Amino acid sequence: EAQVTQxxxxxxxxxxxxxxxxxxxxxxxxxxxWYRQDPGLGLRQIYYSMNVEVTDKGDVPEGYKxxxxxxxxxxxxxxxxxPNQTSLYFCASSPQAFTSSGNTIYFGEGSWLTVV
Amino acid sequence: KxxxxxxxxxxxxxxxxxxxxxxxxxxxxxxxxxxQQHPGGGIVSLFMLSSGKKKHGxxxxxxxxxEKHSSLHITASHPRDSAVYxxxxxxxxxxxxxxxxxxxxxxxx
Numbered sequence: 370e371a372q373v374t375q376x377x378x379x380x381x382x383x384x385x386x387x388x389x390x391x392x393x394x395x396x397x398x399x400x401x402x403w404y405r406q407d408p409g410l411g412l413r414q415i416y417y418s419m420n421v422e423v424t425d426k427g428d429v430p431e432g433y434k435x436x437x438x439x440x441x442x443x444x445x446x447x448x449x450x451x452p453n454q455t456s457l458y459f460c461a462s463s464p465q466a467f468t469s470s471g472n473t474i475y476f477g478e479g480s481w482l483t484v485v
Numbered sequence: 486k487x488x489x490x491x492x493x494x495x496x497x498x499x500x501x502x503x504x505x506x507x508x509x510x511x512x513x514x515x516x517x518x519x520x521q522q523h524p525g526g527g528i529v530s531l532f533m534l535s536s537g538k539k540k541h542g543x544x545x546x547x548x549x550x551x552e553k554h555s556s557l558h559i560t561a562s563h564p565r566d567s568a569v570y571x572x573x574x575x576x577x578x579x580x581x582x583x584x585x586x587x588x589x590x591x592x593x594x
Binding site for chain 1: 518520526527528529530533571573580581582584585586587
């Protein structure tokens, strides 16, 4: 089954404690990206990756890091989480960057993160 | 002003009604996506459009590139259609999606 898997799904953590949200896809997609969703602001892109070892900033990259060492994995790292990073996070993948016909976007189930 | 605007923000209708959700954008795009977000939070892709019209079951999506406008229609709406519907555009020359704020649809039995 084609899927994007995120972990953890739910996490409460404390300010400053480093955490990683993992994302894995089983479709051999080139393009992967991370978004956060906040009330009234909608979905905003944090980082994206066009392929292995190719990553770039989205609209709200501050406080986050990513890496793409393997095609299937794209972890999101919060080095020193702060309360303003409390949000719902989504990982997504697509064969290419959303342009070719039939390029469906696949989203993970979301990760609810609370920083206290 | 947001690059992608959806209307209405909230829509409540009775089962069986014909539903229309609108999306307008102000930038050049290479594709437009309609997404559905379930009450539990998960997001699924409904359509990707670069021109014309697509139909899947009771869902129809249209796009007018000249007018920078897209619509999502639901025929014979059902309570299980209750969700947030999100329009997202792929901006020309940029490797990202820009999202509308979403339309919260509630279908009452």
